[in-house]
Amino acid sequence: MMYGSIEAGGTKFVCAVADESLEIIDRVSFPTTTPEETMELVIQFFKGYQDKLEGIGIGSFGPIDIHRNSPTYGFITSTPKLLWQNFDFVGTMKKHFSLPIAWTTDVNAAAYGEYAFGKGKGLSSVVYYTIGTGVGGGAIQEGRFVEGFSHPEMGHMMVVPHKNDSFTGNCPFHGNCLEGMTAGPAIEKRTGKKGQDISPDDELWDMLAYYIAQCAYNTTLMLSPDVIIFGGGVMKQRHMLKKVHQAFEDLMQSYVKTPDLTNYIVTPELEDNAGTIGCLALAKEAKIHL
Structure with a gap:
């Protein structure tokens, strides 16, 4: 008995299969090109395990x-990736x-991975x-995703510009939203460098920490979660978490008593595996509740 996972990102697709205990048996990665090319590779991968598969979990860029009653349930809809707009992802797999x-969503899947394991x-x-190529957020309450007419788009919350920051943002929709100020492309646009090539002492990191702390501040006041987890490449900078903690304390001014910040604002335990593990866990849940 096996379960499948598709972590569908804007840059690459990661597909995996795991056993009943969700131990990964095989994993492959493909570049995200056209739906025709990418999905052909996805389908061929899972065909090799078709006789043993019990369910598949998909976490997709959006x-x-x-909504299950919608005529376009399972579609990628208004994505900036033009070739994938209005693509029937679930329907293609069901064929x-x-x-x-x-x-x-891909970030909901990662949230579920951290929630479960x-x-x-x-x-x-x-x-x-996740704060990486893009910024996205997912919330879980008592095992259920927090959703309404759609899934959250937390990565586009507005943030107050840092007093020393003249950058106007990189988001084509909102300018200086969280994604527009902190995602990888925003870092490159403002510096001409990738994050890993920028000195830990550069003031940029204090600015980014200020924006990420605003995200944690907003999240705390709106949802009061038990934990806020920040994943993605930007948060792999070892010095960032301490900077975010300090900026969060400065913003909150003790207005809300949160859990100790070392346990409250954290990085993922599953690291880059959170999305895959989350998809596998959701696949198993889908089979159980069939």
Whole structure:
């Protein structure tokens, strides 16, 4: 008995299969090109395990349609990736695999991975952000994703510019939103360098920490979660978490008494595996609740 995972990112697709205990048996990665090319590789990978698969979990870049009664449920909708706009992802998979398919955003999948097996294990309320090529957020309350007419787009919350920051933002929709100020492309646009090539002593990191701390501040006041997890390449900078903690304390001014920040604002325990593990766990849940 096996479960499948598709972590569908804007740059690459990561596909995996795991056993009943969700131990990964095989994993492959493909560049995200056209739906025709990429999905052909995805389908061929899972065909090799078709006789043993019990379910597949998909965490996709978005926006996506999450409402089961919608005529476009399972579609990637108004994505900036033009070739993928209005693509019927779940329907395409269903043509080849008669299996339960769990469908959510890539960041929701990562949130679920941490909720089930990482820093959120045993907690009732978990919020996860990824700060990398883009910025996205997912929230879980008592095992359910926090959603309404659609899934959250937390990465586009507005932030107050740092007093020393003249950068106007990189988001084509909102300018200086969280993604527009902190994502990898924003760092490159403002400096001409990738984050890993910038000195830890550069003032840029204090500015980014200020924006990420605003995200944690907003999240705390809106949702009061048990933990806020920040993943993605930007947070792999070892000095960032301490800077975010300090900026958060400066912003909060003790207005809300949170858990100790070393346990409250954290990085992922599952690191880059959070999305894959989350998709596998959701696939198993989909099979159980069929």
